[in-house]
Amino acid sequence: MRDPKEACEICLSRKLSLFANLTEEELKKISAAKNMISHKKGQTLFYEGTKPLGIFCVRSGVVKTVKAASNGKEQLIHLAKEGDFLGYTSLLSDDVYSSTSTIIKDARVCFIPKEAFMDVLRKDVNFHYKVTESICRDIGNMEERLTDANQKSIRERLAYVLLKLVNTFGVKGEKGEKIEIVLSREEIASLVGTATETIIRLLSEFKKDKLIALQGKYILVLDKKTLSKVADFYQ
Template sequence: MSLSGIFPIDRWNFTTQSILSILSEEDYQHLIANQSDERYQKGDIIFREGAVPAGIFLIRNGKVKKYKVDQLGKEQIIYVANQGELIGYHAVLSEERYPDSAAAIEDSLISFIPKEDFMDVLHRSPAFTQRLLKALSHEFTVLANSISVIAQRTAPERLAIALIVLREKYKDERSGDEKIVLNVSRTDLANIAGIAQENVIRLLKEFKEEGILETDGRKIWVKDLKLLVKRANYR
């Protein structure tokens, strides 16, 4: 089932997948000419907050969480990046250290692209620069909405929105009428929604009793999207 007409997913989700599509074949080949591929297992760190960036990362396969850690060691997941998306470019563009950390939330194949090649393609392709600026502007809107959720929404509403956004992330992997299965740990789900893990477990049980979703271990699939959107209480 589509979210069209029942939930404004674009206000809660951004993607960099379309950025590379603007490149000519020549510019794309120039971008990836010196790339190196590396496989990451679930939980492996890709980069840490405060590190000096040497380039950007292109997710070939898998999913990556971008997060910050507070003084008590608690994670707040800012964003989940999907196959085909770029990460790490903020620090390269600003010529600053990484403002957050990134880790694989499932086994992933990721290409590292040196910053010199990335910046060179930016200079070669005004269309690429414009598309990147557009993505950054939309990203700011999404992050502002996310901050609003943490500050103003109840725990059930936060969890419902997190599940809606994650469902969209896993949607591309579905084929035909196959159900959309979210394979995510309760810890990561809690850190996305900004609520305690015990509350996530309790609320998932409530949602299950209400016929909204089903679970099997760490796997979750939504049975009634309209009911989940209702739980999100978006107006």
């Protein structure tokens, strides 16, 4: 569904994004070129293997990015929220999308065509710097995730993933912090890199140990401190 545009100049999510410090003029250019589209859970923004024609900027909602392994399994690479850009690394390396992005919480997403984006990148050195800086930070994060994936047990990794989720999507309540995003057991499994059944079993162990609680579809993190310990060391 194509929405009436909301100008980038007045967009609140923008403040959180790489566009935070663009000039009025640059924002107008992008606003003029972009589309804002409302998406329902389950809709897909782009598919692995197709060619990027621009970049996506999340106004609201949550988008998951998934990569297919050559043996058919799937890896959840990233969860994008308000202010996050999607698909720009493929655009910038002039490659096809390395992964598929799908809405998992109803979202409004702006699409900015390649030319408008590249134009700002070309003309605004500060913006280019910010982009570079952000990508370099991503590399650091990926190195850490790779290290964890290879050197830690599933139990440690799940604990770590829960802590990351609570950092990004956590909302403090009376008892513990609620992860304000619904992920199926299968999706958590694909994020951690394990079988769905293993996630189910570990979550109920964590629950038994009072590290987490379940509130309907949501996970409440009760004991971050102990969870951090579980994430770091074989107990």
